[in-house]
Amino acid sequence: MHLAKKTSVLALVVGVLFLTGCKFQYGIGYNQGYSPEQPIPFDHSIHVGQNGIQCQYCHNQVERSNQASIPALSTCMNCHMLVRGDSPFVQKIQQAHAKGESIQWVKVHMLPEHVKFSHSAHVQKGVNCQTCHGPIETMQKVSQFSDLSMGWCVNCHRQPENKAPLNCSTCHH
Numbered sequence: 001m002h003l004a005k006k007t008s009v010l011a012l013v014v015g016v017l018f019l020t021g022c023k024f025q026y027g028i029g030y031n032q033g034y035s036p037e038q039p040i041p042f043d044h045s046i047h048v049g050q051n052g053i054q055c056q057y058c059h060n061q062v063e064r065s066n067q068a069s070i071p072a073l074s075t076c077m078n079c080h081m082l083v084r085g086d087s088p089f090v091q092k093i094q095q096a097h098a099k100g101e102s103i104q105w106v107k108v109h110m111l112p113e114h115v116k117f118s119h120s121a122h123v124q125k126g127v128n129c130q131t132c133h134g135p136i137e138t139m140q141k142v143s144q145f146s147d148l149s150m151g152w153c154v155n156c157h158r159q160p161e162n163k164a165p166l167n168c169s170t171c172h173h
């Protein structure tokens with residue numbers, strides 16, 4: 001979108017929000033519960049719940065960048081060089097790694113392009129993964145826990161103890 005058009009859309013929306021008393025009631029239930037099939041059934045409850053592996057061991061960008069990032073196969077191979085070599089899924093990982101290929105994980109969470117989000121800003125202020133992603137350590141298959149609507153973001157930013165910014169440009173390009 002051109003900047004001028006974008007600005008006028010934002011101006012219009014601001015106007016509407018003021019007229020309606022600034023109640024953010026966007027898109028309740030956007031993809032909430034979305035849980036696509038993955039090319040390999042990766043199970044967080046085995047890795048985190050039963051084996052106590054820290055989130056950051058795999059999602060190792062989450063404290064310093066906007067993205068949490070999905071681990072490379074070399075991270076899996078730290079264990080699966082040996083662990084469960086009899087499993088056809090683990091064999092698939094080993095073969096892909098040997099050929100220098102990657103696994104095409106299907107994205108679960110997806111904000112629209114006009115939204116800016118930063119993991120590090122939240123994680124560094126002590127907001128837990130589970131506050132936003134729910135009990136991942138019990139999930140055999142990841143599913144989207146929060147609705148990721150604007151109302152969800154803004155309601156938390158609005159809590160006085162969070163001192164989080166509310167201006168539009170915080171979250172929009």
Ligand code: HEC
Nearest residue numbers: 042047048053054055058105107108109129133136137142
């Ligand atoms: C052993 C590695 C490993 C650990 C430990 C791990 N994850 Fe993951 N995580 C993955 C992989 C691989 C995927 C991609 C496949 C999938 O979505 O299930 C993933 C996917 C996710 C997703 C969905 C990503 C998307 O596409 O939107 C979230 C959210 C997530 N993990 C959060 C966590 C949290 C929170 C913890 C700790 C409680 C954690 N993970 C621990 C490997 C790991």
Ligand code: HEC
Nearest residue numbers: 055059062067068069109110111117122123127128129132
């Ligand atoms: C304030 C809420 C919030 C917190 C806290 C949070 N996440 Fe996320 N996470 C999100 C949102 C929103 C997305 C979707 C981002 C997008 O589409 O750009 C996401 C996406 C992800 C993804 C998919 C890859 C990516 O970066 O887009 C992974 C993996 C993930 N989160 C893991 C974690 C882990 C691990 C933690 C804790 C260390 C964590 N998240 C803390 C809200 C949060």
Ligand code: HEC
Nearest residue numbers: 041042046051053071075076078079083084087088089090
């Ligand atoms: C720190 C060690 C460790 C890492 C890193 C690790 N795993 Fe595992 N994984 C395990 C353990 C332990 C088990 C459970 C073995 C058992 O008792 O069945 C397991 C089980 C599995 C299984 C189930 C196998 C089956 O057929 O039952 C899959 C699939 C799997 N892991 C995929 C992955 C993927 C993909 C990654 C990288 C994103 C990864 N693992 C990273 C330790 C690890």
Ligand code: HEC
Nearest residue numbers: 116117118121125131148152153156157162163164170171
């Ligand atoms: C559970 C509470 C919570 C939720 C949900 C939440 N945030 Fe935040 N957000 C915070 C806190 C706390 C901060 C840190 C404020 C500070 O730096 O003092 C923050 C900071 C930010 C920042 C960095 C601001 C800056 O300039 O430093 C951005 C960008 C942001 N949030 C966007 C989002 C978006 C987009 C969503 C929804 C997809 C969201 N947040 C959901 C609590 C939350």
Ligand code: HEC
Nearest residue numbers: 010013014026027115148149150153154157166167168171
């Ligand atoms: C804390 C983060 C945050 C703040 C602050 C924020 N937004 Fe949003 N906004 C989002 C997210 C996330 C979405 C995407 C989800 C949705 O549409 O509910 C969104 C969506 C939108 C949309 C698209 C709605 C649709 O139906 O497609 C518009 C327009 C918008 N915001 C305008 C604004 C304006 C104007 C402000 C300032 C008054 C503002 N936003 C402040 C996070 C935020």
